[in-house]
Amino acid sequence: MKRTWIGVVVLLAASCGGSSGVAADADALPPLDAPVADTPDATPGDAPDARDANPSDAPDAVPADLSGLDVPEPPADATGDTSIDAAPADAGPDASPGQPVPTMVTVPAGSFEMGDHSGLGGEDPKHPSDELPLHTVAISAFRMGRTEVTCRQYAAFLEDALAKGILAVASGGVTAAGGGATWFQTAEADATSPISFANPHFTVRAGRDDHPVTHVRWEGAAAYANWLGALQGLSPCIDLPAGTIDLAGTCYRLPTEAEWEYAAVGGKTTAYPIYPWGDEMDPARANWPQSGDPWEGGPDPQTTPVGFYDGSLRLKADFGWPAAADSYQTHDGTNGFGLVDMAGNAWEWTGDWYRNDYYAVSPAADPSGPTQAEASAMPDGNRYRVMRGGNWYNGTTPDRLDGHSRVSNRDPAYFRGPGDPNGPWFHVGFRVVLAHPKGGQP
Ligand SMILES: [Ca+2]
Numbered sequence: 001m002k003r004t005w006i007g008v009v010v011l012l013a014a015s016c017g018g019s020s021g022v023a024a025d026a027d028a029l030p031p032l033d034a035p036v037a038d039t040p041d042a043t044p045g046d047a048p049d050a051r052d053a054n055p056s057d058a059p060d061a062v063p064a065d066l067s068g069l070d071v072p073e074p075p076a077d078a079t080g081d082t083s084i085d086a087a088p089a090d091a092g093p094d095a096s097p098g099q100p101v102p103t104m105v106t107v108p109a110g111s112f113e114m115g116d117h118s119g120l121g122g123e124d125p126k127h128p129s130d131e132l133p134l135h136t137v138a139i140s141a142f143r144m145g146r147t148e149v150t151c152r153q154y155a156a157f158l159e160d161a162l163a164k165g166i167l168a169v170a171s172g173g174v175t176a177a178g179g180g181a182t183w184f185q186t187a188e189a190d191a192t193s194p195i196s197f198a199n200p201h202f203t204v205r206a207g208r209d210d211h212p213v214t215h216v217r218w219e220g221a222a223a224y225a226n227w228l229g230a231l232q233g234l235s236p237c238i239d240l241p242a243g244t245i246d247l248a249g250t251c252y253r254l255p256t257e258a259e260w261e262y263a264a265v266g267g268k269t270t271a272y273p274i275y276p277w278g279d280e281m282d283p284a285r286a287n288w289p290q291s292g293d294p295w296e297g298g299p300d301p302q303t304t305p306v307g308f309y310d311g312s313l314r315l316k317a318d319f320g321w322p323a324a325a326d327s328y329q330t331h332d333g334t335n336g337f338g339l340v341d342m343a344g345n346a347w348e349w350t351g352d353w354y355r356n357d358y359y360a361v362s363p364a365a366d367p368s369g370p371t372q373a374e375a376s377a378m379p380d381g382n383r384y385r386v387m388r389g390g391n392w393y394n395g396t397t398p399d400r401l402d403g404h405s406r407v408s409n410r411d412p413a414y415f416r417g418p419g420d421p422n423g424p425w426f427h428v429g430f431r432v433v434l435a436h437p438k439g440g441q442p
């Protein structure tokens with residue numbers, strides 16, 4: 001991991017002010033009946049995924065107008081220095097993984113019919129679809145990370161946040177400096193974690209810099225977003241540990257569930273696609289459990305570098321992957337907004353709480369998701385955040401290879417049982433959005 005820019009980051013961030021974000025309640029919802037209208041599987045092992053048989057592994061239960069806003073410009077990078085650009089301009093497909101902070105792309109404002117257009121939401125015969133009814137949703141423009149946050153990018157946060165006294169590490173568990181919920185697990189706590197810690201430095205496992213970071217809990221994803229905003233002098237929108245998000249703020253944060261699906265569709269709002277690229281269940285377009293990619297069978301997590309599936313012929317000489325094959329021909333999984341890995345690789349946290357029947361009560365404009373109290377109670381009695389996009393690990397059945405990666409697929413933890421998806425699992429990551437950015441208009 002390169003650390004030459006860390007000192008610059010510290011100086012930059014130290015010059016930036018910040019204030020506590022004010023959490024906004026979710027849009028008003030009608031009174032709720034019993035929060036769980038159907039019965040999730042109660043047995044973690046009773047799941048169709050072939051890989052779920054290994055109990056030592058992560059459980060299958062896993063699991064507007066924006067003009068006029070004054071947002072600081074990102075720091076100039078015309079001098080060839082290596083300081084962090086907190087908000088790089090929209091850039092070409094090779095710009096993101098090597099950056100210490102995510103490259104952001106613009107997702108224009110629009111409206112769409114959110115939900116399952118293909119009749120696949122009820123594919124689990126034991127569980128009715130939670131992807132209906134289709135409902136019209138208008139989304140304000142925002143910017144979104146072109147890729148999942150990478151190990152390199154998350155390690156930059158860990159390193160800088162430790163130096164600033166924002167976080168603490170104990171026995172491989174990363175928390176806020178004052179303790180509390182786990183944000184992340186290093187390799188000292190979970191050998192499959194791609195980042196290790198030897199005070200005072202975090203180091204990414206060899207060859208993993210540009211893979212999506214995993215082993216991140218919701219709070220650890222939220223803390224990253226707040227940190228990234230502070231690099232630009234933006235006040236945090238996510239109140240930790242309250243876990244509330246100010247959607248009216250100008251900030252980096254996690255996407256809402258609606259923003260995530262709208263972004264995944266990539267502008268195909270009339271011919272609604274099953275996957276970000278279209279309807280073809282093509283395992284060469286995304287890191288799914290049976291993509292045949294050259295990380296399969298290697299050490300966990302069997303993630304692939306972000307943006308790997310871009311249509312290129314990839315070479316072992318460039319990646320040093322564990323499989324013997326010299327090359328792997330990818331198909332292009334990039335969607336209409338230029339986003340990659342919106343299907344597969346790592347699950348992605350959203351900011352929303354999960355409620356199974358939310359689509360029946362969702363506001364029509366920029367829905368915020370339910371409040372924690374309105375969220376569905378899981379079999380263990382807890383409420384969980386929504387994850388989206390499927391992953392490299394779950395979801396292979398004889399007729400479904402897609403890792404739960406349909407654009408409309410909702411958090412399968414609800415389908416699978418009482419396992420807490422908010423664990424530092426080896427298949428859970430995230431990407432950030434920049435809401436209300438200056439110049440964010442399409
Ligand atoms: Ca794979």
Ligand SMILES: [Ca+2]
Pocket residue numbers: 148341342343344345346347348389390
């Ligand atoms: Ca993903």
